[in-house]
Amino acid sequence: MKAHIRLALVAAMAFAVVTPAAAWKLVKPGEQIIVGKTSMVITAPAEWNRVTWGPIKGSEQWTLDGIALNELYAAGDIQSGKPLLTEFNKKDNPLPKFASTMQLADLPDLFERTWRVGRNAVVFTTSKIEPVKMGGSDAVRIHYDYVRDGSNLKYKGVATAAIVHDQLQLIVFEAPALFYFERDNAKAAALMDNVSFRVMPIAKPS
Template sequence: MRKFGLLIAAALLIAPGSAMAHRLIDANEAVTVARSDLAVVPQIEWNRISQRPGSNAERWTLDGELLNDVLFFGEVASGDTLFREVNRRETPLPQFASDMLLVDLPDFVESSLRIAKGASTFTTTSVEPTQFLGQGGVRFEFETLGSDDLRRKGIAVATIIDGELFMMLYEAPSLYFFDRNRADFEQLVASAHLG
C-alpha cells in the first residue's frame, strides 16, 4: 500500500509541470495517431503527450503515463526502433525487420521495453492470434517490474501490413489502474482502422 501512495504522490507532483505537455483528445472523433494512417475513435477524452516516445510512436494517458500508458506505433518500417535510443553505444534498441513473424513480436517488444523503460523483469503471460486492422495479428499480455520496483501489467495488439508494424500497447500498475482502464484500451483497439 505504501508503494501505491508513493505512486499517487509522484503523479501529483509531476502533473502540474507536465500539464502543458498534453493535448486533450476529444471523445467520439476519429483521430490519426503515430504519424501514420492508424486511426482510432475514443469514447472518452484522453490526453496526448506531446513528446513522442519514438519517431513512429505516440503516447496517450488518462491520469499520467506512470498510471495508464497507451502507446501507438504506426508504419514502423524495417530498421526502425519502437522508441528513441537511450544509449545506442551501450544498449542499442532492437530494430524491427519486415520479415519478422507475428510470433516474434512479443520478444521484440520485451527487448525494447527492457531497454527503453528499464524493465528489470518481463514475463509474457499469454500470446494468441487475433484480428487487428482487418488483418491477422497477434495479441499478447505481459507483466513487468520496472526500475522503480512497481509491478505493471500490459497488453499489446499488433499486425504487420506491407512489411510495416502497426501496434497498440497498454501498460499500467497491476494494482488498481490496469483493471480500471483495461476496457478503455480495449475500446480503442476495437475502434482502430486505417484512415
C-alpha cells in the same frame, strides 16, 4: 486511497515522461485521430488525453489520468530496421529492430527484448499471447507484467501489434498493477479494437 497504493503511485511518478501541459489535448468519444501522421487511425471510444509527441517518429502518448498512472503508447508505420522506442545507449545497449521479414509469431519476442532494454525491465513475464484483429489485419495481443530496475513497483500491460504494408503497427497500454491497470484495461482494449488504416500516398522520388 490506501497508503500502499499512494506509495506505489509516488514511485510511478518518478518515471513519468514530462511533457508541456499545453501539448495535451482532449480526445472526445467518436473522434478520429490520425496517429503521428501515419496510416494508423484511432476512433476514440471514450475520452482520452493525447499529446502529439512520442519517443519515435509516428508515435504519440495518450492517458486518462497522467502518464505515470496509465499510459497508452501508439506507434504507426514503424519501418524495417527501426526500433520501437528511442535509442538511449545505441553503442553499448542497442534496442532490437523491427524487420519487414518478421512474422506475427516474432513480435512478442521483439516486444519483450525492447521493453527489457528501453524500460529497464529486470523482471519481465508474458502471461498470455492471443491472435486478434487490428484494423482488419491479423495481429497479436501480448499480456505482460514487469518490474523496472531499482523499483519494486509492478506494471501490468497489454500490447497489440500488426504488420501492415511491411510496417509495424503498435499500441501499448500499461499502468501500475495496483488499482489502475485493472480499472482502465477495458478502456484500452476498446481503443485497440477501434483502429483502422488509411491508404497513404506513394512518395514521389526526389
